[in-house]
Amino acid sequence: MPSATLLGQALISGVLAGGMYGLLALGLSLSWGLLRLVNLSHFALAFLAAYLTYELGTTYHVAPWWSAMMVVPAMFAIGLVQHWLFDKFRVNELASLLITFSFAVILEVAIQLYWTADYRRFETPYSTLSFKVGAFYIPVLELILCLVAGALAWGTWLWLRRTYVGKALRAAAEDADIAAAYGVDHKKLAYLLSGLGAAYAGISGTFIALIATLAPAQIWTWLGVVFAVVIIGRLGNPLGALFAGMLIGASESLAMAVFSPAWAPVVSFSVLIAILLWNPEWA
């Protein structure tokens, strides 16, 4: 049994890693919960943003926050285009799963053709920065990521709860016809939401570039876990996505510390399977 310090460090690292899960889950949860579209290309878009951040950073020496200002709006636009496609063809949930998967494959190929399959690392002076609290190390970038993820999750939650547009979105997700009878233009809102989801992917991508090593095949490694997080956190619930992400991150990290790193995936999926079997209506 590992020491308390090791477990504590694992817990901290896990929660911070969970912030990334939560951030990725955020956009996915919104579009699946409120638009009834399963967007597998979310990960590919995040990685596209990551590679663009890397490219702007290494080739043109643009600082990440500046490149984010270019990349994120670009992602928003891609989200709008994607929704236009879905709207035009009246795509249902299952079909959206397959189409976005194909889109992700195409994006992966495009990324590999341009940047090759070699591992890429966006080196910044603060990549390895961390500070110590007691016996524990807290990496700065991961902490910032969690704070940003938290802010976005809370902000989105407040937006959905308090603003009229947010309420209109939640109403339209439940009963689009009656919402329309009271003036809610579901179509326009759907475009907004689609763009927003893609923008969140863009923000995730910026952090991915800063924290992780990039390789095109990585697009798929997070797919399973993040989907589990989305469902566990309940569809359309931004705070749920964040907390579920941190929960899964912490559980995986602890499992890795107590058993072995290779057992980590079992945690999230076992939780997912258990929840779905106990209550299929959970999502």
Added chain:
Amino acid sequence: MGMSAAQGLPRLAAAFAVVLFALLPAAGLPAFYDSFFYLVFFWISLATSWALLSGFAGYFSLGHAAFFGVGTYTTATLTTQFGVPFLITVPIAAAMAALLGVGIGAVVFRLRRLRGELFALLTLAVTFVVATIILNTPIDGGAGVFMSAVPLPHILPTATGTIYMLGFIMCVLTLGITWWVVHARLGMGLFAIHDDEDVAEAKGVPTFRYKLAAFALSAGIAGAVGGIHAMYVGFLTVAGTFELTVPLYVVLMSVLGGARHWLGPAVGATAITALLYAFISGGEAMVGRAIVGLILIVAILWLPDGVLPAIQHWLRTRRGPGKLQVGAVVVPVVPPAAQAIKGRPLLEVRGVTKRFGGLQALAGVDLDVREGEIMGLVGPNGSGKTTLINAVSGFYPLTSGSIRVDGVEIGQASAHEIARRGVARTYQIPRPFINMTVLENVSLCATFGGATRSRAEIRDEALHWIAFTGLDGKEEALPAKLNLHERKFLELARALAARPKLLLLDEVLSGLNPAEIDNAIRLVRAIRAQGATIVFVEHLMRAVVELSDRVAVLNEGKLFALGAPRDVMRDPRVVSIYLGKAYAA
């Protein structure tokens, strides 16, 4: 009944193809050909096995790699760690994979409201778990498994030739099994489950058993294919075996070729494998993948049913206009003598209550319906009429009380068991199986509703009921081409094809114009004359009064009044619940 040229030609071509490919290795072509064709057979088997459950029944699985991987590693473990001869491990691999499939299905298929995408993600999750377990146990342990030392049986002189032959045999076997399924009751039931599982269950299809059977077959074949593939690959890794390509390519191939057609996945698999091979050998593997992705998008958007059905449809339209009539007046056949009402009760409802959460839909209903009578079931909205019909037909279990049909208790039986006991129902808004023709719709109900009969008998039975309800000429039409009146009569034909003792009609007249209503009334009388007992829910009062021998009035979930139509309808208490107390006075 000899074989026509239209049937004979495809069979001859198929036989020719089988012989050709069986002899291919002997032609002395370079090993590359063995390898390429093996891959084609490999993907045909995998894609077709996937379609058995996911294409036919519509339960989209993203976990095909789990079964394939279990098969691969079963063979790997048994041969390398226990020295079991390779050929023997293949059926064992199939059995292990089938076991996993049955295990998952036994749990998951009992969940009533598991949505499509959730089943897909659940199966994907299972794949990840299985992969992780294999990775972390001595089965693989992370080091991978070397298969090159395992002796290969000498079916053909070369190793590649032997593997080719095994892949070929597996492919023929898979296609053969699938062809058999499509033409058996299992296939019919699966297609019905795909279109409308609740209605399929109500028509007598044992949905749980059939889904499990399809899943077991699908998984078992994938397992066997995996076992053979272990020898082809030579060095196994968990990452390589369980990567996302397998589940997603089988989906693509089936969707492209036509997931509901037994040959569809094979067409898709051949096309995609050839395409990928062309790109890989040209050094452009990545571009090939992108093109494959693009094809899937195009296929889903423009050819949602797949290439093969699209070609079939095109050929059919080219052959010329069908023999479908347009908007003919439907006149039902009325047999001469009417049957007398017997005294004994066919349906006995005692103290039936049904609660949905806080809502008490039925609050203790006691009712007897005599054999051979037509009973009208009326009452204001929310009084529980449709709930009672649903309860009797088994759509949901009772909260309490008992229901007996012909003396047999059915209160807690499943819908398909109740259907086999001779209870049939129609739906207020018709729910035909949209991808089946009128004839197929009615034949299915004839197949599952009664005793086992030969295919010829069932076809005759179906045609009889189609003519009885006046739908003759429309046998080959899809339900979408029928108008509301015809679809309602299709509902009736389907219910009658099961030769039920008890027929439950749910607002069969709503939405019809006066002429169609007269038609329908005549038809209901004709049905009773055939010997059925009928309970019908209706709001059109003049029809209720005209048709019913007795009328039962429900109010607030209880039986409020029962008796001859005119007596009941003039009863001041009944008038009051419809019009209000002051008016009745």
Added chain:
Amino acid sequence: MLLEARNLHVGYGDAPAIWDVSLDVDAGEIVSVIGPNGAGKTTLINAMAGLLRCRQGSLRFDGADMTCVRAHDYCGHGIALVPEGRRLFTKMSVEENLELGCYLPAARAHRAQSLDRVFGLFPILREKRGQPAGELSGGQQQMVAIGRALMARPRIVLFDEPSLGLAPTIVDDMFDIITRVRAEGAAVLLVEQNVLKALDVADRAYVLEQGRIVTSGLPDQLLTQPHIREAYLGV
């Protein structure tokens, strides 16, 4: 004339549900449409609310031609719907449901005022304002649905079977509320299965049977017609 429908044909898919329907509602009127179930009453109301397209015929609201108006623009013209079965946003709170009623800017400006009025009409909703709408009883949910409509500051409120699924005592309350809606300044068009209640509260009434208007007139006149008994009791 506030609402003018002429020769409407409306249907679902290929099955027309109402044929050649013409009716009028003037400002300050309560007009009832009665008829047996399956007659097409919900189709009629949904067409008036813009949820269904009219295949033929014309619909004018306060002089404006509504045929090309999109569904989400109907509310802006002053038409509010209380749908059959309430159709509240069950996962959202009572207050949020009411707020959706004044989603459009014109109504939103008077949000506080309107909310006060609704709570004044239905005091119990003030207590339950934070609860998810799905947890309320049938009668309370109906209050929320009516309140939602009133929040839109409508010129006309469309009621689709307001008595459906409600206990008899609550039904009386409901119809009281409908008269108070008129007192608040909106006209009312309601379709209803409960003949007596519907005729009791109405200024004028139409009878809809199998998709067609078969007769119309003052409530007292209609009550004496044997046709009503036939439509409902078949005798």
